[in-house]
Amino acid sequence: MTNSLDFIGDVHGHCDELRALLKKLGYVESNGAYRYPGNERTVVFLGDYVDRGSKVRETLNLVRSMREAGTAVALMGNHEFNMLSFWQRNGAGGGHFLKKMKDCYLREHSFNKMAIHSRTVSDFVGRKQEFLDALEFVKTLPIYLETDSFRAQHACFDGAAVEALRRENITCFADGNFDELIARANDEDFEYEDSLFVPMSTLLKGPEMPLPEGEHFTDAEGVRRVKTRIAWWVNPAKASFRELCFQPGVSMDVQAEVLPQVRARNFYGEKERPVFFGHYWLTGLPKLIRDNVCCLDFSVAGYRGNGRLVAYRFDGEQKLDESRFVFVDAM
Numbered sequence: 001m002t003n004s005l006d007f008i009g010d011v012h013g014h015c016d017e018l019r020a021l022l023k024k025l026g027y028v029e030s031n032g033a034y035r036y037p038g039n040e041r042t043v044v045f046l047g048d049y050v051d052r053g054s055k056v057r058e059t060l061n062l063v064r065s066m067r068e069a070g071t072a073v074a075l076m077g078n079h080e081f082n083m084l085s086f087w088q089r090n091g092a093g094g095g096h097f098l099k100k101m102k103d104c105y106l107r108e109h110s111f112n113k114m115a116i117h118s119r120t121v122s123d124f125v126g127r128k129q130e131f132l133d134a135l136e137f138v139k140t141l142p143i144y145l146e147t148d149s150f151r152a153q154h155a156c157f158d159g160a161a162v163e164a165l166r167r168e169n170i171t172c173f174a175d176g177n178f179d180e181l182i183a184r185a186n187d188e189d190f191e192y193e194d195s196l197f198v199p200m201s202t203l204l205k206g207p208e209m210p211l212p213e214g215e216h217f218t219d220a221e222g223v224r225r226v227k228t229r230i231a232w233w234v235n236p237a238k239a240s241f242r243e244l245c246f247q248p249g250v251s252m253d254v255q256a257e258v259l260p261q262v263r264a265r266n267f268y269g270e271k272e273r274p275v276f277f278g279h280y281w282l283t284g285l286p287k288l289i290r291d292n293v294c295c296l297d298f299s300v301a302g303y304r305g306n307g308r309l310v311a312y313r314f315d316g317e318q319k320l321d322e323s324r325f326v327f328v329d330a331m
Contacts (some may be wrong), residue, residue, distance in 0.1 A: 001073070003011040003149055003316030004041045006326075009278040009296030009309065011045070013053020013119060015062060017300055020328045025311060031145040033069035034062070042070075044145065047154035047204075050120045051303040057123045060134050076141035076172065077154040079116075082107055084138060084173065085186055086164025093179025096192055111224055114138065124256065135322045139173040143203050148207055148273070149316050155194065155206035155279040156232045157268060161199035167299050170196075181301065206279060207232055207265065212256040218246070220316040229280065233268040233293045248282050276312065286310045286325035294320055300330050 004023050010016050027043070043066060046223075049059045051125040062170035066072035068313065081230070085107035091097035096110040098106070107113060124131040144153040146161055153159045158324055163170070173181050211217075216226050228271070230236075231246035245248040268275060270292065278297035299307030310327040 001032045001147060002042065003314065005044050005297055005314045006315060007044045007046060007152065007276040007294070007312045009046055009298065009311075010048035010301065011053070011058050011059050011063075011309065012048055012051055012079070012299045012301035013056035013100060013123070014052070014309060014330065015058040016331050017328050018059060018062060020331075021026065021309050021311055023325065024328060025313070025326055027071075030316055031069070033065040033071055035066075035069065035071045037076060038207065039071065039267040042109060044108075044152055045074040045275070046073060046152060046276060046296060047075045047141070048079045048084055048278060048297075049074075049077070050118055051079045051116050054119060055123065056120045057130070057134075058128070064137055073316070074141055075152060075154060076138070076143055076204065080141060080184070081083060081200070081204050082113075083120065084135065085133065085181055088179075088182050090183075092183075093177065095177075095180045096183035096187065098187060098189075098191055099182060100189055100191070101186070101273070106182060142172050142193055143170070143200070149318070150274045150276060150314065151272075151281060152276040153203045155204055155277055156202055157275045157277070158199075158202045158207075158232070158266065158267065161202040164199040165203075208231065209259060209262045213255075228261065230265070232265070233275075235267050236263050236265050248280060253279035253314065274314070277316075283307070286322070286327055288320055288322050291319045298327065302330070 012130045022034045027036050045063055049057045056155055061075050063072065067074050077269045086105060088106045090101040090104055090106055138188045143165060151275055169175060184194055184196040185200040188197050193203055197219065208225050208229055209228040219225055229245050230244050241258050244258060267299050272292055274292045274294060276294050276296060278295065280295050280297050282298050284297055286298055294312055296310045296312060298310045300308065300309040308327040310325060313326060
């Protein structure tokens, strides 16, 4: 892989914006896939292609065509993981049966979770085999990407999480017995000694910490939350609860002690190679979190309709530059 890369954040079925962004970046549709002239650049998609938007099927087909043409790398997002879990019966394959999920699917079919996934399902009505093929494609999406010059994943880079997957030669859910891997990744209560919940959850969803007892907030989809996401690039040994809380768009005036297990967490230091990710629903104009920390989710799928689909043009620089952001507004 070269260092001439265009990282693109969460698309969530907004294929019109994706096409517009690719064209703005200089990619041209040719022989069924978008390509940069002379194949001098490659896209790295950071996950979350499904749910929320109205053109999920078109988005998946575009991403897949670019990967097959060798003009893009596509990583897995938490929504692709959730989709696999939503359609996977507990205990499939006769192995890991999770007591918590009982006789159902690995992702519960509650109203809120069905509502989130409904845009994806409705876009495949009358195309069952195509949907099954899409699930097979999603299984092959890498969980993370690491080179000598950068790191990339959907949510949080964590060395221990990456090492846990490397020990078992796991790069995606096609590496081995899928029925067992997806069950292990959902084993939140550690019913089995080989649970993969921590590394998978860390990389795809990011670390969280509980709010003080009695505190909560309601997210953009109306779900009541009692945990907040952690700014995993901040040194937790010295930071306050508020400094560690990374929940863009949510106003929480919370004063609380930071739990010892959070204080002891590793964090992404200022001297690490650049890291690229999505997931966190930032708003406003694109800007860097730090000169080696770049989030590219600027809420193109946000319910307010004022988000952006954002890319960062990377050419190997170890100190990132805000002038390299390229974006299109939500349509």
